[in-house]
Amino acid sequence: MLEANDVSVIYEGGFTALAGASVKLASGAVTGLIGPNGAGKSTLFGVLAGAVRPAKGEVRLAGEAVTHHGPVWRARRGLARTFQLSRELASLSVVENVLVAKPQMRGERLMSLLLARRAVWQEEEAGLDKARALLQRVDLWKLADAPAGTLSGGQKKLLEICRALMLDPRIVLMDEPSAGVNPTRISEIVEFVQALRQEGTTFGLVEHNMGMVRALCDHVYVLAEGRVLTQGRFDDVITDEQVASAYLGAQA
Amino acid sequence: MTAYLIATLTVVAIAALVGLALNLQWGMGGLVNFGLFGFYMLGAYIAGLLTVQGAPPLVALAVAMIGVAALSAVSALISVRLSEDYLAIVTLGFAECLRLVISYEGWLTRGMLGVTGIERPFQNLWPRGFADIGFLAIALFAVLIVYATLQGLARSPFGRLVRATRDDPGVVEALGKSVLNVRVRVFAVGGAILGLAGGLHAFYYTYIDPTQFGPIITAYAFMAVVVGGRGSNRGVLVSAFTLIFLLEGSRFLVDYVHGLGASELAAIRLFIVGVGLVVLLIFKPDGFGREPRSTLAAKSSSSL
Known part of the structure; x- marks a missing residue:
């Protein structure tokens, strides 16, 4: 492989x-x-x-x-x-750290933000469901809104794994x-x-x-x-x- | 007094636009743009020169925005392989070049003589004596639109990606997203705002020459963003307002403080602003504002 x-x-x-x-x-x-x-x-x-x-x-x-x-x-x-x-990504929240990894986000394109707001929103909701499932699995969902920089060393490791898995690798x-x-x-x-x-x-x-x-x-x-x-x-x-x-x- | 207030508020509005542009580029994107004043100057010259050639002011303004956005994007491309500190040097050099070209290519820009007789947009719309209020309304409207746009961007997935590239570009690449692509777009959008601000500058003063544009514009913009809190558009608005009012308002100290002349005051004002900034950085290093989050993310976690 x-x-x-x-x-x-x-x-x-x-x-x-x-x-x-x-x-x-x-x-x-x-x-x-x-x-x-x-x-x-x-x-x-x-x-x-x-x-x-x-x-x-x-x-x-x-x-x-x-x-x-x-x-x-x-x-x-x-x-x-x-x-x-x-x-x-220290200043982003925990859930944002995972969300930012989602591939092919139309909401990251300026034109789509203007013209396809509905699609952007749906995509974001789908991403959020997935991020939640991943974070719950490692017990980080309770800290979803905390800046990632404030996590402990071990929690950061777990967050990185969630972020990598968000790519559907x-x-x-x-x-x-x-x-x-x-x-x-x-x-x-x-x-x-x-x-x-x-x-x-x-x-x-x-x-x-x-x-x-x-x-x-x-x-x-x-x-x-x-x-x-x-x-x-x-x-x-x-x-x-x-x-x-x-x-x-x-x-x- | 009213006239003075209107004049000051117009200056605030233009400064706020410059601050908002920098807040996108540096506050959110981590791209140190020391050449801010050059892009601003270019916007002023494009808008000014086109208007005196007979172009309608709004068209001239649109061309200024597009032109500066394009040039900003190109300058971001040039600096693709550069780290943050080198980007600062490149943009500063770029702006100085622009200033020199504009100062000495008299056939195009009228050089040090400056461009006179620039026409404002909608200037026949207002009754006699209300021209400045009318222009202030236009400037505030521009601030409103730009602010709303930038807030929207900051809360969107795009804004999240921009902040991610600021925090760690290496991670963003490992996630399969092109950092260069993000940076070029951030520079372009910021450039469009700087073109808009520069155009409004030209319209407001109806006369521009190279001495009006210097690195101090960059310095004020950085102050506004630092005080306002990196990434916070609201903070930039408040701090641009406060900063300009402190700088402008302190002119009146001459009337109240015995033995203080205008020239001493000019020096003291800058000194006070500098001290204030240092004190702020000691006691509140992150500024006053808070950076927005992407909307859904913030919403969902508040309802845990």
């Missing part, structure tokens, strides 16, 4: 974040990216989403080479993402969705993801919470120093000696 082939990213200043990494997010599956801090997981997500241009390598979305298309183009073809550090890239989220809510996210996978949504997951990775991921890539160290089923991968040393090496 979505794949990166042999991509390299060198940041300004010469730091090599990715050195020829290849990953493949199979359709309808949850694919995990794990690895120590600085392994290049978030950079790889950036490359997949189009926010980071690779110096080398290729990205394919549904079989099509999309390396030279930006994030807008990819999002319109069903690729949604969340960010490692929450990027809520075919593929969702989630960057550490559990960071700062309390344990009961984490199981909520897990259920959320499982339900959507049943419906055929493809997921990419960067996560340090190994319980969550074990519960969700069909396939796991282990990244270290910008390369794919190993890949496979979670239980096989986690016993790998290289993996252990990569993690321990980063901690030492």
Whole structure:
């Protein structure tokens, strides 16, 4: 569904974040990216989403080479993402944060605002119903009118997930969705993801919470120093000696 | 006194239009337009020059709005890859260029001599002696229309998207919406309002020359938006009114304060406004007004 082939990213200043990494997010599956801090997981997500241009390598979305298309183009073809550090739209209310993600809003066109007020209104009501359903699911609806900037860290994470899902995405890239989220809510996210996978949504997951990775991921890539160290089923991968040393090496 | 009040209110109305335009571009859209005065000046010149060439004033005004909107859109395109601070420099440079062109291309703009004899719209409609009141009515009507339009925009899905691009353009792109597209439209709509304000300026004074337009217009507009609260159209109206009345009204201090001359006062007035702004930013950094929300969103959550 979505794949990166042999991509390299060198940041300004010469730091090599990715050195020829290849990953493949199979359709309808949850694919995990794990690895120590600085392994290049978030950079790889950036490359997949189009926010980071690779110096080398290729990205394919549904079989099509999309390396030279930006994030807008990819999002319109069903690729949604969340960010490692929450990027809520701080001055917008919680429900507005979700509503703004609705694709193809006629109310965002000036002509329609003048000429098709009724259609704009109906569309907005439909969007609101959907936003409400999403927010209720993560218990944020009670804060619908609060500025998103006032939410707690965990709530912002949940809000980002709702915002991404508002796109009706075919593929969702989630960057550490559990960071700062309390344990009961984490199981909520897990259920959320499982339900959507049943419906055929493809997921990419960067996560340090190994319980969550074990519960969700069909396939796991282990990244270290910008390369794919190993890949496979979670239980096989986690016993790998290289993996252990990569993690321990980063901690030492 | 009545004449003075009418004159001041007309100035307030024009300043309010400039403030509203900036509130759309910077307040809601996060686009720092330091070149405001250049677009305003262009509007004044288009309207003024066309009118003295014999075009009906309303047609001249419409051309000014369309012309400035188009040029604003182009300047937004140029600055597509620029971050906020660079946009400020580009727009400022752009405005200075405009001012220099208008000052020195005398064959087109009559240069420093200025354009005289600009005709106002509907000027034969009012009875003798009521021309200024009539024009004030037109100016206030323009403010009303622009205010209503901008409030409508602010509460619409479009307004929500504009505020989203201000908060984090990267997120908006990740949601599949073109930030450039939003910015160009914001600049164009703001430009149309600036063209309108500039045109009214030309009509009101019936004479324009390059010295009437300087960066101070930009400064006042930013003051109005900061005091009014970024994003709040109502706040901009109130603060534009307050600001101009403070600046104008303080002229009368000369009569009451002993030993104060007109020239000292001119300096002191600006000083007081500056101090007032600093005090405000310390104690009320977000200004007084509140930014509107998109209507349905606000409605539904109030009935939780």
